[in-house]
Amino acid sequence: MARFDAIIIGAGMSGMYQLIRLRELGMSVRVFEAGTGVGGTWYWNRYPGARFDSESYSYGFSFDPELLQEWSWSEHFAPQPETLRYLNRVAEKYDLQRDIQFNAEVKSAHFTGEGWRVTLADGTAHEARFLITAIGALSAHTLPRIEGIESFRGPSFHTARWPKEGVDFAGKRVAVIGTGATGVQTIQEVAKTAGHLTVFQRTPNWCTPLHNSKITEEEQARIKQSYPEIFARCAETYACFLHTADPRNTFDVSKEEREAFWEKLYASPGFGIWVGNFKDSYTNREANAELSAFIARKIRERVKDPSVAEMLIPKNHGFGTRRVPMETRYYEVYNQPNVELVDSKATPITRITPTGLSTTERDFAFDIIIYATGFDGLTGAFDRIDIRGRDGRSLREDWASGARTLVGMLAEGYPNMLMLLGPHTALGNIPRSIEYNVEWVTALLRHMQANGLAMAEARPEAVEGWMQHVLECSVGLLANEVDSWFTGVNKNVEGRQVRTLSRYSGSAPAYRARGEAIAAGGYAELLFTPACGSVSDPASSSVPA
Ligand code: NAP
Numbered sequence: 162m163a164r165f166d167a168i169i170i171g172a173g174m175s176g177m178y179q180l181i182r183l184r185e186l187g188m189s190v191r192v193f194e195a196g197t198g199v200g201g202t203w204y205w206n207r208y209p210g211a212r213f214d215s216e217s218y219s220y221g222f223s224f225d226p227e228l229l230q231e232w233s234w235s236e237h238f239a240p241q242p243e244t245l246r247y248l249n250r251v252a253e254k255y256d257l258q259r260d261i262q263f264n265a266e267v268k269s270a271h272f273t274g275e276g277w278r279v280t281l282a283d284g285t286a287h288e289a290r291f292l293i294t295a296i297g298a299l300s301a302h303t304l305p306r307i308e309g310i311e312s313f314r315g316p317s318f319h320t321a322r323w324p325k326e327g328v329d330f331a332g333k334r335v336a337v338i339g340t341g342a343t344g345v346q347t348i349q350e351v352a353k354t355a356g357h358l359t360v361f362q363r364t365p366n367w368c369t370p371l372h373n374s375k376i377t378e379e380e381q382a383r384i385k386q387s388y389p390e391i392f393a394r395c396a397e398t399y400a401c402f403l404h405t406a407d408p409r410n411t412f413d414v415s416k417e418e419r420e421a422f423w424e425k426l427y428a429s430p431g432f433g434i435w436v437g438n439f440k441d442s443y444t445n446r447e448a449n450a451e452l453s454a455f456i457a458r459k460i461r462e463r464v465k466d467p468s469v470a471e472m473l474i475p476k477n478h479g480f481g482t483r484r485v486p487m488e489t490r491y492y493e494v495y496n497q498p499n500v501e502l503v504d505s506k507a508t509p510i511t512r513i514t515p516t517g518l519s520t521t522e523r524d525f526a527f528d529i530i531i532y533a534t535g536f537d538g539l540t541g542a543f544d545r546i547d548i549r550g551r552d553g554r555s556l557r558e559d560w561a562s563g564a565r566t567l568v569g570m571l572a573e574g575y576p577n578m579l580m581l582l583g584p585h586t587a588l589g590n591i592p593r594s595i596e597y598n599v600e601w602v603t604a605l606l607r608h609m610q611a612n613g614l615a616m617a618e619a620r621p622e623a624v625e626g627w628m629q630h631v632l633e634c635s636v637g638l639l640a641n642e643v644d645s646w647f648t649g650v651n652k653n654v655e656g657r658q659v660r661t662l663s664r665y666s667g668s669a670p671a672y673r674a675r676g677e678a679i680a681a682g683g684y685a686e687l688l689f690t691p692a693c694g695s696v697s698d699p700a701s702s703s704v705p706a
Pocket of ligand 1: 213214304306339340341343344346361534535
């Protein structure tokens with residue numbers, strides 16, 4: 162059996178960066194990755210139109226100034242192939258592949274008393290003192306629970322398992338099921354070439370324009386000079402984007418001023434309209450209703466058929482209380498003669514058939530079915546691995562009614578298991594959160610090395626304290642009243658029908674402040690076991706911070 166200092170599960174952005182940092186600590190590391198290449202989200206999500214909604218230059222890794230100067234993003238919001246190329250370049254530069262085993266799906270990870278035994282789908286087992294999960298917050302993709310799904314005779318794809326060779330839609334009858342951020346990107350792209358596209362929408366989402374564009378040479382030069390300021394800005398905003406909430410409340414200003422502000426945001430690139438809006442937009446019901454009415458007006462202006470426009474306007478949740486999909490002429494797609502929108506709440510899909518699908522109203526024939534049906538968010542990727550901690554306790558069972566963590570990175574009863582982007586990590590602009598998580602974990606490991614500590618585990622009272630903080634941060638958010646992965650709901654997954662406290666909704670600076678306080682206090686929230694065996698209590702011992 163192969164032994165390492167650390168095993169990392171996943172070679173996406175977090176696994177890649179953690180590998181770089183652990184090598185610096187002189188640790189032997191093996192990364193197990195189910196795919197055949199690095200990139201995680203950007204490796205798997207190859208669906209047409211996939212791109213991120215963070216400004217490209219705020220999204221890349223910030224830790225390597227040389228790489229920042231070398232790499233030129235071509236668009237303000239880069240498409241998936243470019244991001245995957247970027248991540249491959251990082252892997253090449255740091256020669257990451259030599260420590261990564263591809264085609265290696267982890268089935269189980271069991272705590273042995275001295276570390277972790279990880280078993281792969283091929284039956285091989287590997288041991289390490291530390292287990293680092295880098296498995297992503299949105300990686301466990303879910304197909305809909307619809308009868309007959311195996312019976313369809315044509316090609317069908319979940320967007321997160323898109324074929325590398327791509328799919329030709331020309332002249333084809335295509336169905337897209339799902340209208341989240343992924344569905345929206347897919348639909349606006351597929352509509353360009355499909356013979357006929359039918360969109361099955363269960364819940365409409367509030368979508369706003371991305372306003373993407375190419376980066377000019379002058380902009381490129383300016384971006385490369387401004388990286389320190391760009392990352393400093395990300396470090397101070399609520400969700401690590403370049404945008405952050407306006408300090409005013411909605412009704413602090415006149416109706417005219419409000420409208421002018423919203424018009425400006427609607428016409429500006431990126432997430433400004435969502436995360437750069439009045440600060441009470443997602444806590445004050447009246448403010449949210451007014452903002453939602455503004456966006457609804459925009460949808461009505463853009464969609465020619467008023468009955469289709471009404472179908473596209475959410476009625477059960479306000480703007481921004483679910484993840485806002487960013488779009489590029491998405492609403493105009495519904496003005497095309499080759500596109501039809503079906504209300505899957507009014508007429509649910511009853512079964513997938515060999516030639517298409519049936520709803521309660523009629524039968525449809527398709528050549529291709531696309532499932533843009535999302536992910537078992539935040540905890541789903543953990544559930545798919547049989548993770549057993551101290552005394553054989555099961556993480557899946559421990560988290561059955563909601564995850565419990567310390568700063569999203571540690572769990573009680575799972576010594577030396579460290580989670581990157583675990584539940585209750587500040588999310589937002591993901592690479593920024595990843596870099597923070599990796600640096601925090603690295604500092605903890607350095608502390609353990611320096612002090613001869615073999616094992617670290619979250620104290621129960623520290624987990625309780627953190628969970629209390631997570632709860633307090635969520636109080637008053639209108640998003641709490643809405644089903645989505647934000648609130649841990651996925652109708653396609655057993656046990657995910659009710660809302661849970663699965664997400665950290667405080668600010669990224671507040672999140673980092675907690676992390677810093679733990680480190681500065683000598684990790685008193687953790688129980689350590691010294692290399693010789695007995696439990697050490699840093700709160701009362703002389704172990705230096
Ligand atoms: P999602 O937001 O969870 O959307 C899934 C969609 O599938 C929803 O419209 C859902 O309807 C529908 N659906 C699921 N099961 C269904 C069924 N049985 N019948 C009919 N419809 C069904 O998933 P996603 O679009 O993949 O996005 C997930 C997250 O990934 C996003 O919120 C975002 O954070 C991230 N993402 C980011 C980007 C980007 O950066 N640009 C792009 C894509 C995704 P209901 O709403 O009714 O459940």
